[in-house]
Amino acid sequence: MADFLTTINGYIWSNSLIYLCLAAGLYFSIRSRFVQIRQVPEMVRLLLRGQKSAAGVSSFQALAMSLSGRVGTGNIAGVATAIAFGGPGALFWMWVVAFLGASTSFVECTLGQVYKTRDRLTGEYRGGPAYYFSTAMAHTKAAPLFKVYGVLFAAVTVLACGLLMPSVQANSMAAAMHQAWGVQEWAVALGAVIVLAFVIIGGVKRIAAFASVVVPFMAVVYILLALVIVFANASQLPDTFALIMRSAVGADAAFGAIIGAAVMWGVKRGVYSNEAGQGTGPHAAAAAEVSHPAKQGLVQAFAVYIDTLFICTATGFLILSTGAYRVFEGESASGAVLSDGGMLPSDVVVGPAYAQHAVDTLWGGFGSSFVAVSLGFFCLTTIIAYYYMADTNLRFLIGKYAPVQVPVIRGTVGSNTTLVLQALILVSVAMGAVSTASDAWTLGDIGVGLMAWLNILGILIIQQPAFKALRDYERQKKAGKDPVFDPKELGIVNATFWETYEPQSEREKASVSS
Secondary structure (H helix, E strand, O other), X not given: OHHHHHHHHHHHOOHHHHXXXXXXXXXXXXXXXXXXXXXXXXXXXXXXXXXXXXXXXXXXXXXXXXXXXXXXXXXXXXXXXXXXXXXXXXXXXXXXXXXXXXXHHHHHHHHHHHOOEXXXXXXXXXXXXXXXXXXXXXXXXXXXXXXXXXXXXXXXXHHHHHHHOHHHHHHHHHHHHHHHXXXXXXXXXXXXXXXXXXXXXXXXXXXXXXXXXXXHHHHHHHXXXXXXXXXXXXXXXXXXXXXXXXXXXXXXXXXXXXHHHHHHHHHHHHHHHHOOOOOOHHHHHHOEEOOOHHHHHHHHHHHHHHHHHHHHHHHHHHHHHOOOOEEEXXXXXXXXXXXXXXXXXXXXXXXXXXXXXXXXXXXXXXXXHHHHHHHHHHHHHHHHHHHHHHHHHHHHHHHHHOOOOOOOOOOOHHHHHHHHHHHHHHHHHHHHHHOOHHHHHHHHHHHHHHHHHHHHHHHHHHOHHHHHHHHHHHHHHHOOOOOOOOHHHHOOOOOHHHHOOOOOOHHHHHHHOO
């Protein structure tokens, strides 16, 4: 079975997907006139000035929900894996895919807002690729095809977020805690299942509240500590940066033979970490209370920067500047060692242990515990975000059969399927914690790759409303207005939520602002 899954993963993550991610990001960057550069000040302003309502969360909470999905094991174990199998140059290609992917994230998340809907049962905003694929082209002859495409994406997302991807987070969390404290993997699995069971039953508001507190705090603490260690090795920074750049283009003799692997692992782990183009970000974006879809597009584009340019870079420099790395030939830990930083014991397994030993170079014995705690929070919030995405797509699939109340009531199609999903994700966590790292990562990569293929190809076809929204937003801002979205004025059809939407009054905003 392991060999079969590896073969499937090889087909999904072929060079074609790597080129698709890069080409789509470049195309969206050019078409948006590099919105990811021009609008950085506006991105920061928006994430600090959002509002929430009874139906939607604030921009900051939506950002936190999105980051809870983006910031996980990919930021620590994923970076270590990319360096181990792609060389230091993989970090450069993570930067490239983040920079280009920010424009992709803008497009997909703006579309998520344009075609969002209000959940008929909870009153909360829902949206994502399944919603915009099935809605955007509903007025054309291609409507039946895109309806099926939306159903296909929803089914793949339930499978990926409910079963395949949680196992990676649980596996890395268990590995880090075992390395730090000798805790058995089954004990980590049990603890994670108990915590997750409490949170996921509470719905989107509890998820948003949990993520808005935990994710920003842990991300800031992790970045600050990583920077302290990096600056303690400041004399190594010029050489570290030079090593990254030489390795990225094959100019370093030690890594010349794996230039292709550097690109492959940099893009693969970059997409796994920042999720730009994967289709996960639009789910959180759609949940936000905003007056214009482009607002969430900009906020979520900035989330890509936070994830990769801040957190992944902190991990990369932490590992490389302290010499806590080892690079293998053949993209496997069983291959010949091409380069050894000299600070890892010979028996260290590729993964979070790289970062743990890196922190230990400055504070002996502290590194393992700190990384284990960081991963614990990052992975738990990521799994919670996965559940929200899986639940959103499950509700899309079962439609009118969704449960009448939350928590679920037994005896209906909707309630039974929701129970199955909740059980599925908890089982995935338990099994992932006790499985091998290679098996867990293979499952996760399959889930990410399938979603990325479907989402990127789809948004390349239905992209137009996102750019209409961007131009409209910038026009209104230039006129000194707080932009308000009117799809009819822009010739955008099927955006039924916005056709009757009335922005909150200032008094309403104040009463519910966070």
